[in-house]
Amino acid sequence: MCGIVGAIGERHITEVLIEGLRRLEYRGYDSAGLAVIDQGGIVRERQPGKVQALADASHAAGIDGYVGIAHTRWATHGAPTQDNAHPHQSGDIAVVHNGIIENYEALRERLQGEGFVFTSQTDTEVVPHLIQSELRKGGDFIDAVKRAVAQLHGAFALGIIRACEPERLIAVRQGSPLVVGLGIGENFLSSDQLALLPVTNRFIYLEEGDFVVLTRQKVSVWDRNGDVVKRPAVELDATLHASTKGGYKHYMLKEIYEQPAAIQRTLNGRVSQGRVALDAFGPQAAELLAKARHIQILACGTSYHAGFVAKYWFEAIAGISCHVEVASEFRYRTTVLPPDTLLVTISQSGETADTLAALREVKARAIGSLCICNVPTSTLVRESDMAFITHAGPEIGVASTKAFTTQLVALLLLVLAAGRQHGNVSADREREIVAQLNQLPNLLETVLALDPQIERIAERFGEKHHTLFLGRGAQYPVAMEGALKLKEISYIHAEAYPAGELKHGPLALVDNDMPVVAVAPKNDLIDKLKSNLQEVRARAGELYVFADRNADVRPEPGLTVFPMPGVADEVAPIVYTIPLQLLSYHVAVIKGTDVDQPRNLAKSVTVE
Ligand code: F6R
Numbered sequence: 204m205c206g207i208v209g210a211i212g213e214r215h216i217t218e219v220l221i222e223g224l225r226r227l228e229y230r231g232y233d234s235a236g237l238a239v240i241d242q243g244g245i246v247r248e249r250q251p252g253k254v255q256a257l258a259d260a261s262h263a264a265g266i267d268g269y270v271g272i273a274h275t276r277w278a279t280h281g282a283p284t285q286d287n288a289h290p291h292q293s294g295d296i297a298v299v300h301n302g303i304i305e306n307y308e309a310l311r312e313r314l315q316g317e318g319f320v321f322t323s324q325t326d327t328e329v330v331p332h333l334i335q336s337e338l339r340k341g342g343d344f345i346d347a348v349k350r351a352v353a354q355l356h357g358a359f360a361l362g363i364i365r366a367c368e369p370e371r372l373i374a375v376r377q378g379s380p381l382v383v384g385l386g387i388g389e390n391f392l393s394s395d396q397l398a399l400l401p402v403t404n405r406f407i408y409l410e411e412g413d414f415v416v417l418t419r420q421k422v423s424v425w426d427r428n429g430d431v432v433k434r435p436a437v438e439l440d441a442t443l444h445a446s447t448k449g450g451y452k453h454y455m456l457k458e459i460y461e462q463p464a465a466i467q468r469t470l471n472g473r474v475s476q477g478r479v480a481l482d483a484f485g486p487q488a489a490e491l492l493a494k495a496r497h498i499q500i501l502a503c504g505t506s507y508h509a510g511f512v513a514k515y516w517f518e519a520i521a522g523i524s525c526h527v528e529v530a531s532e533f534r535y536r537t538t539v540l541p542p543d544t545l546l547v548t549i550s551q552s553g554e555t556a557d558t559l560a561a562l563r564e565v566k567a568r569a570i571g572s573l574c575i576c577n578v579p580t581s582t583l584v585r586e587s588d589m590a591f592i593t594h595a596g597p598e599i600g601v602a603s604t605k606a607f608t609t610q611l612v613a614l615l616l617l618v619l620a621a622g623r624q625h626g627n628v629s630a631d632r633e634r635e636i637v638a639q640l641n642q643l644p645n646l647l648e649t650v651l652a653l654d655p656q657i658e659r660i661a662e663r664f665g666e667k668h669h670t671l672f673l674g675r676g677a678q679y680p681v682a683m684e685g686a687l688k689l690k691e692i693s694y695i696h697a698e699a700y701p702a703g704e705l706k707h708g709p710l711a712l713v714d715n716d717m718p719v720v721a722v723a724p725k726n727d728l729i730d731k732l733k734s735n736l737q738e739v740r741a742r743a744g745e746l747y748v749f750a751d752r753n754a755d756v757r758p759e760p761g762l763t764v765f766p767m768p769g770v771a772d773e774v775a776p777i778v779y780t781i782p783l784q785l786l787s788y789h790v791a792v793i794k795g796t797d798v799d800q801p802r803n804l805a806k807s808v809t810v811e
Contacts, residue, residue, distance in 0.1 A: 204277035206230040212389030220273035223398035229806035231277025234288035238297035239268030249288035274299040281324030293331035295366035302359030302379035455600030463644035468594040485589030495545035502549035505603040509610035511680035521622030530561035551606035553581020661789030685783030692791040702735035713744040725751035
């Protein structure tokens with residue numbers, strides 16, 4: 204959450220900062236600000252709202268300088284007001300911050316005692332005052348920042364400038380992501396390399412505890428022990444990261460339509476002669492999968508739903524026991540891992556604070572850790588023993604779509620690989636499921652063709668306040684994902700239930716004002732699901748059913764059926780996800796919400 208950009212160069216850098224922030228808006232977009240050093244002083248501009256408001260204000264004020272820091276905020280402490288927007292300042296020092304300073308209350312009290320005046324409700328404001336306080340005690344700017352940072356508890360990334368030191372920009376990474384971008388006669392800082400692609404494709408990925416001083420010509424790094432270290436520079440192929448809406452009205456719609464191609468990329472090179480290439484998961488995969496007697500999956504949000512589908516697959520297809528839990532719960536409770544547990548984390552961004560913390564907590568107790576991730580340069584990939592990159596491509600819409608379906612593809616490959624290593628999946632069965640996966644790109648095109656029909660029906664949800672989603676078996680997590688999509692982008696309250704659970708409570712909610720959406724592939728549970736749907740109809744509930752066209756679910760008044768192509772049960776969760784994404788998208792458009800950047804959310808959740 205929150206995005207940081209910093210720049211020091213021989214050219215005016217305001218535009219670099221603002222373009223960087225635009226690219227980081229996915230990390231938070233409730234207010235934005237920047238500070239540059241100009242003629243020996245800090246010049247600061249901050250605005251509530253999106254980066255465009257900051258850009259307009261900065262242009263109107265003619266702000267420019269050769270060194271500066273900027274920030275787009277996702278509020279944690281204090282409302283999204285101008286006073287709470289970053290950078291925060293103490294005299295000639297300005298600071299941007301991503302993360303949370305946990306001991307800010309004690310520090311604030313102490314600093315107020317020293318005479319510092321606070322103008323915001325943020326945790327961040329203690330940082331510039333603390334540096335100022337340390338400077339008063341003696342030593343230079345770098346020493347003062349080091350001493351101040353040593354007093355901070357929590358997870359954070361910082362960018363710091365001082366008006367009388369326009370030759371340097373200081374950065375600290377301690378629990379929140381931060382990269383350095385290398386230029387010629389200029390250097391940059393950002394929470395994500397994506398922000399800096401217009402100015403460089405060479406990056407240094409900082410490690411936890413790194414302290415960095417950037418000048419125009421040099422980048423100096425100290426590690427957590429205070430030793431000078433040389434971190435390698437990595438060159439990226441910038442064309443891979445280009446992202447535009449490509450004619451679509453929203454990134455989310457574009458990303459929904461990209462799923463056939465994204466899934467093809469996930470599969471490319473991962474199957475060979477109709478079977479899973481074991482080394483796709485890393486060189487130790489064959490050994491670790493054979494040894495694993497239990498799988499523990501940890502993830503958050505949509506990625507957790509992918510893990511939940513995989514639990515059904517691991518137990519039904521591979522015959523291996525599997526638990527799945529949201530990372531923020533798992534990390535804070537006392538847990539018991541069965542012997543020979545393989546830890547699997549799932550994350551689009553690879554920077555989700557709770558997932559990372561859970562990995563760090565559990566790693567030593569598991570036989571190994573594997574992450575399924577979309578961002579190869581992410582912290583999660585670097586800290587896991589093995590990584591499978593989904594290659595979904597950049598996902599800009601805050602609501603996850605193609606990241607989810609590519610995670611599912613990756614997980615099904617993993618299940619097959621594990622099942623083979625345990626002797627529970629025969630070569631024929633593996634080939635059969637791999638063939639189904641290979642057919643997905645074409646099959647999904649057929650499902651996307653339902654779009655106009657879904658768009659028409661979406662009108663009926665515009666005035667509703669609640670929706671129920673139903674599924675059974677591996678379709679239950681698909682229903683959960685459908686409910687999450689609807690609530691996050693249309694702000695309609697939505698809940699998912701395993702259909703068999705309806706009669707144990709939620710049926711009380713059903714009346715003619717409660718749309719009920721169900722996913723109904725043709726499988727062993729279809730007759731049971733049909734009975735559950737009858738229970739809804741009997742209470743005048745309005746039903747919308749995505750049903751296999753051969754499942755004999757017939758439309759009738761109050762029951763709308765969307766005919767889905769026949770699919771094998773194993774890949775059905777991937778296929779049935781698509782219409783639910785489209786439904787949420789169209790409902791959100793009808794409601795006029797900010798589809799790509801829904802209120803109160805951020806794409807990369809780097810705070811606990
Ligand atoms: C919902 C959504 C979030 C993320 C969650 C985890 O559409 O995108 O629920 O899935 O914040 O993020 P990652 O996958 O980056 O760890």
